[in-house]
Amino acid sequence: MSINNIEVMPIDHIFKYIMGSKTKSVSTINGKEYLYFGGAGYFQLQSHPELIEAAAGALVKYGFACGTSRTITGTTNLLLELEESLAAYFGTEAAAYLPSGYLSNIAGFQALAQLDLFDIIFIDEGSHYCNIDGALLSGKTLLKFKHLDINDLKAKIEENSIKKMKPLIATDGLFPIWAELAPVDEYLKLAEIYNGAVWVDDSHSVGILGEQGRGIFEYYGLSSDRLFMGATLSKAFGAYGGFVTGNVSFIDQVHTGNVMTGSSSPPSSSVAAALKGLEIIRKHPELRKKLWGNAAYLKNKLGELGIQVENNYLPIVTFALGKKENMQELHASLMEKGIYIQHVNYVGAGANGVLRIVVSSEHTKEQMDYLVESLKGLI
Numbered sequence: 001m002s003i004n005n006i007e008v009m010p011i012d013h014i015f016k017y018i019m020g021s022k023t024k025s026v027s028t029i030n031g032k033e034y035l036y037f038g039g040a041g042y043f044q045l046q047s048h049p050e051l052i053e054a055a056a057g058a059l060v061k062y063g064f065a066c067g068t069s070r071t072i073t074g075t076t077n078l079l080l081e082l083e084e085s086l087a088a089y090f091g092t093e094a095a096a097y098l099p100s101g102y103l104s105n106i107a108g109f110q111a112l113a114q115l116d117l118f119d120i121i122f123i124d125e126g127s128h129y130c131n132i133d134g135a136l137l138s139g140k141t142l143l144k145f146k147h148l149d150i151n152d153l154k155a156k157i158e159e160n161s162i163k164k165m166k167p168l169i170a171t172d173g174l175f176p177i178w179a180e181l182a183p184v185d186e187y188l189k190l191a192e193i194y195n196g197a198v199w200v201d202d203s204h205s206v207g208i209l210g211e212q213g214r215g216i217f218e219y220y221g222l223s224s225d226r227l228f229m230g231a232t233l234s235k236a237f238g239a240y241g242g243f244v245t246g247n248v249s250f251i252d253q254v255h256t257g258n259v260m261t262g263s264s265s266p267p268s269s270s271v272a273a274a275l276k277g278l279e280i281i282r283k284h285p286e287l288r289k290k291l292w293g294n295a296a297y298l299k300n301k302l303g304e305l306g307i308q309v310e311n312n313y314l315p316i317v318t319f320a321l322g323k324k325e326n327m328q329e330l331h332a333s334l335m336e337k338g339i340y341i342q343h344v345n346y347v348g349a350g351a352n353g354v355l356r357i358v359v360s361s362e363h364t365k366e367q368m369d370y371l372v373e374s375l376k377g378l379i
Helices: 049-062 079-090 103-114 128-135 150-161 184-193 216-220 248-256 268-283 288-304 324-336 367-373
Strands: 026-029 032-036 094-097 122-123 141-145 167-172 199-202 228-234 240-246 315-318 340-343 354-357
Touching: 032 367, 049 268, 079 094, 079 128, 079 228, 079 240, 079 268, 094 103, 094 141, 094 354, 094 367, 103 122, 103 128, 103 167, 103 240, 103 248, 122 128, 122 150, 128 141, 128 167, 128 248, 141 150, 150 184, 184 216, 216 228, 216 248, 240 248, 248 354, 268 288, 288 367, 324 354
Parallel strands: 122 141, 122 167, 167 199, 199 228
Antiparallel strands: 026 032, 094 240, 228 240, 315 354, 340 354
16 A cells, blocks of 8 residues: 555555454454454453443543643543442542553552562563563562462562562463452462562553452452552543552652652543442342353353363363364354354464463353354364
8 A cells, every 4th residue: 555655565464354343243354254262351441331431521621632731730630430339349548540451560660669569570480571561660670480389489588588688579460361369368378478568550450350449468368568550541431541549648758759740641531431330230230140151151062062161150161173274274163153263362362372261251152152062073
């Protein structure tokens, strides 16, 4: 394609699947409708009419953006309301909202470093890119421990304990490829022994784990001033932006840190959508129970096909079929049947990638049954 006599190269070799509709159980990809089992819209709130209405109303009132940072004139009553709602939902003293979930890790690590709460970071080697980037940008020494390996973590901490260095143990809460839960309860015990702290990127847990949907800390029944968390509103809550929660001194440091002062204030439409997503999840716990039920139903059906599944209610099923070509062939065969799942190369997926199925609270049994029937003979 040529624009103003400048040759513009197509990028469909990178972005192979182009979404042409709202993301729902049936979505338009590359101009064709597919039964959609991908992404992380666990309740499909991204397409909820109340979120769209809230975002549109804020867009009309506040415009798209304000052109300055939060610490100048970029803070609105809507932003303050969202932060108060986040703190109330997660049961913390305060919360800070950021333009993206990626930034929540960078802001969180920098705030903890400014408060001198740690001297060295031990991070799960399978952590998300943003968790590792946040750790690196803190300027502190970073050591990786083996994925979910508490013994390797203990050994590495003990090797450094003679230096009296306060450890920060960092991890994802729910690892999104294989749906593994970090043993945060064990990490907290180590933090208490060595006068350290724990940081969790809980982006895939919030909204779906725990009776109230508060994530990995609620799942384990944990409460401690050594626990810190950042996450995103773009998955279970259906909106956009990141956040961190914690005590007032920690959140004050986030609000005055480089990420907040150096970023433009986020669009008010995203803020309003986040408020509405929080409200829906808080008022409708039955959505969570429906999600858990769908996950159990689909996992039981897939298990009957010989796919190895974990006996839990996490809405993710991941499996591999040896060679990359085998998985590409299965993926293509499903698309011919009008079904989209993910063949993904991501953190923890390995060189050949994996096949990943994500079910939402809004998928019907008929849709799940069709997926299972379509998989028969392909695996």
